[in-house]
Amino acid sequence: MCTGLRFTDDKGNLYFGRNLDVGQDYGEGVIITPRNYPLPYKFLDDTKTTKAVIGMGIVVDGYPSYFDCFNEDGLGIAGLNFPHYAKFSDGPIDGKINLASYEIMLWVTQNFTKVSEVKEALKNVNLVNEAINSSFAVAPLHWIISDNKEAIIVEMSKQYGFKVFEDKLGVLTNSPDFNWQVTNLGNYTGLNPHDATNENWNGENVAPWGVGTGSVGLPGDSIPADRFVKAAYLNANYPVAKGEKANVAKFFNILKSVAMIKGSVVNTHNSDEYTVYTACYSANTKTYYCNFENDFELKEYQLNDETMNEKKVITF
Numbered sequence: 334m335c336t337g338l339r340f341t342d343d344k345g346n347l348y349f350g351r352n353l354d355v356g357q358d359y360g361e362g363v364i365i366t367p368r369n370y371p372l373p374y375k376f377l378d379d380t381k382t383t384k385a386v387i388g389m390g391i392v393v394d395g396y397p398s399y400f401d402c403f404n405e406d407g408l409g410i411a412g413l414n415f416p417h418y419a420k421f422s423d424g425p426i427d428g429k430i431n432l433a434s435y436e437i438m439l440w441v442t443q444n445f446t447k448v449s450e451v452k453e454a455l456k457n458v459n460l461v462n463e464a465i466n467s468s469f470a471v472a473p474l475h476w477i478i479s480d481n482k483e484a485i486i487v488e489m490s491k492q493y494g495f496k497v498f499e500d501k502l503g504v505l506t507n508s509p510d511f512n513w514q515v516t517n518l519g520n521y522t523g524l525n526p527h528d529a530t531n532e533n534w535n536g537e538n539v540a541p542w543g544v545g546t547g548s549v550g551l552p553g554d555s556i557p558a559d560r561f562v563k564a565a566y567l568n569a570n571y572p573v574a575k576g577e578k579a580n581v582a583k584f585f586n587i588l589k590s591v592a593m594i595k596g597s598v599v600n601t602h603n604s605d606e607y608t609v610y611t612a613c614y615s616a617n618t619k620t621y622y623c624n625f626e627n628d629f630e631l632k633e634y635q636l637n638d639e640t641m642n643e644k645k646v647i648t649f
Contacts, residue, residue, distance in 0.1 A: 338584065340568055352588050374433075394466060421462040421463075446480075
């Protein structure tokens with residue numbers, strides 16, 4: 334499971350990232366892919382990177398396989414689990430841009446600078462059910478893609494086929510599909526950050542007991558639908574912050590409120606499902622902030638002239 338989040342500050346600077354909630358260790362770490370690095374494709378011609386990319390993931394046979402990543406122009410993408418819904422094409426389709434599903438991360442960050450460009454290109458994309466190698470299964474994912482102007486959700490499912498949605502909420506979790514998640518918000522329109530007031534019931538003065546009464550009913554469990562509601566509510570009501578330090582704090586405050594605490598969820602494989610890391614990318618300073626379940630110290634990694642022009646992938 335996972336939760337993705339994005340917002341902009343008072344100057345229009347983008348903050349974008351996610352919680353990664355899993356029940357196993359992938360050995361993930363921060364990866365910087367520099368410019369001019371070999372980039373193979375399954376169905377397209379191999380090429381080299383033209384934009385440096387930073388994010389969290391693993392390196393497989395020299396290929397940076399990202400869970401979330403961001404290019405030097407401030408365009409970001411994160412892949413979140415989409416079980417029971419995700420279904421990719423059985424093979425390439427003539428006349429389409431055929432991508433193995435894992436390739437969409439680097440394809441997006443290498444070819445585009447704006448979400449509007451991605452939306453147009455996606456009209457001709459086919460995602461193929463192809464793993465990175467025989468040691469890995471195809472991950473059932475959907476994606477949130479964002480710049481400082483807008484965000485979209487990309488889903489390819491057995492129920493609805495290939496769909497692209499505008500994400501004005503700046504939030505994504507897991508299954509069901511994004512359209513269902515947005516529709517479900519209609520059950521929570523009574524939520525309000527302001528406290529309830531005294532009411533007169535047949536002459537009896539009924540008073541709220543304390544603060545927070547306006548948001549009674551705000552979900553607090555870990556299922557995807559309830560994390561979606563809570564993250565969307567907080568993102569809509571959190572006051573605008575000024576400056577990078579305050580906005581990074583805002584980002585982590587929201588995502589930590591929907592984090593899955595170790596020991597609170599045990600999945601069907603009898604493993605703890607928990608938030609392994611939380612990450613936030615500041616497009617303005619090209620800084621990737623993250624911390625981990627077993628290490629809350631906030632770590633910072635940056636795209637700069639040195640890291641963007643390295644000769645090899647940098648791993649931390």
